[in-house]
Amino acid sequence: MTTSTLVPVFAALGDETRWSILAALGEGDASASALAGSLPVTRQAIAKHLAVLQEAGLVESLRVGRELRYRVLxxxxxxxxxxxxxxxxxxxxxxxxxxxxxxxx
Amino acid sequence: MTTSTLVPVFAALGDETRWSILAALGEGDASASALAGSLPVTRQAIAKHLAVLQEAGLVESLRVGRELRYRVLxxxxxxxxxxxxxxxxxxxxxxxxxxxxxxxx
DNA sequence: ATGTGCTGCAACCATATAGTTGCATCACAT
DNA sequence: ATGTGATGCAACTATATGGTTGCAGCACAT
Missing domain, CATH: 1.20.5 (Single alpha-helices involved in coiled-coils or other helix-helix interfaces)
Structure with a gap:
């Protein structure tokens, strides 16, 4: 079961940019660098957001060669x-x- | 219908203190001053939180004499x-x- | 071997947020 | 009329957050 604490999940969902990231990930798994191509913020900013989302249990990461892909849960x-x-x-x-x-x- | 924007609602729910307030309001409608009696923060802090919750459409306020009571929606x-x-x-x-x-x- | 592209880390900046104190004000009851 | 208890407003502090730039390191392909 995915019994994460509720509050961090809501906090993670309380940001527009993170929804953009989730929406982009809806198109398919993607790395921070790939996402930076389609969003108006830098890779590092996206990486931070992905960390927040992962901490909240909303995405998981999987290594594919030298890149780290993210997937929505x-x-x-x-x-x-x-x-x-x-x-x-x-x-x-x-x-x-x-x-x-x-x-x- | 209560079609508020989704993100502010999540942002409002992404704070522990606001959940404490919601929980306290679950016991019955209460004013900011009353809530300050049972929570470890000042009335003004609570008032700010209530403003956020109201903005998100999660609570409504009703005047009762000189006090302003809040109710969870x-x-x-x-x-x-x-x-x-x-x-x-x-x-x-x-x-x-x-x-x-x-x-x- | 070497260049390219991706990740990871750190420093830094600006603004937003959570909280405080202090004071003015307004309504109710005595 | 006056005291008490509630709200409202403003200023202020500290920390968190969203964002940036810069650089080091690592993996893959040529």
Whole structure:
């Protein structure tokens, strides 16, 4: 299971550039250098972002000869979504409970 | 519908203190001052966090006499979760497609 | 052997963020 | 009328973050 801490995942997803990187990786695995070709930031900046994403468990890296390719882990996104969903439902449930009480049912 | 921009929502959720605030609000609506009583930061810090959360559409505020109470909007969490889920599935789908191709099916 | 291209590390800069203190102000109750 | 408790605003500090440049090192192909 991919039970990473939730907060770093959200923090990682809270940056536009990282979404650009994820989107670019959606086209297929790519190295930091390759990504630097299609994004308006330097390779080093991308490397830092990839480190953050990897730390959050959102991408994995694989060596291919002298290059380091990155791949998106969609499962981690789904997992995070499920956990967020249940939290959201929890709050909704609580609110409905309060509403029912308020309405005297 | 609560179609807020996705990134600010994640950014808002990418902070421990804000989760503490959300958790505290789960106990019931509360003002910044009230929250400051149960959290280890000052009222002003909490007020800033609440502004971020409100900007992201995660909480709403309601005036009650001289105090400003905040309430969690669970629906926004669920909405965000759904959008994240579909993105995650999208990536999974793509990966399975690649796998099928690689396996010659 | 050597040049090219990719990674890795370090220093550096600017801005954003999380937090603080201090003070003015406004509403409510006595 | 006045005190108390809440919000609102501003200034300030420290650290984190997103970004840069520069350089060293390593792997691959010719």
């Amino acid at each position: 969609g499962a981690q996104l789904s997992e995070t979504a499920r956990r967020l969903e249940s939290i959201g439902n929890e709050w909704d449930r609580r609110l409905s409970a309060i509403k029912r009480i308020a309405e005297g049912l | 669970g629906a926004q969490l669920s909405e965000t979760a759904r959008r994240l889920e579909s993105i995650g599935n999208e990536w999974d789908r793509r990966l399975s497609a690649i796998k099928r191709i690689a396996e010659g099916l």
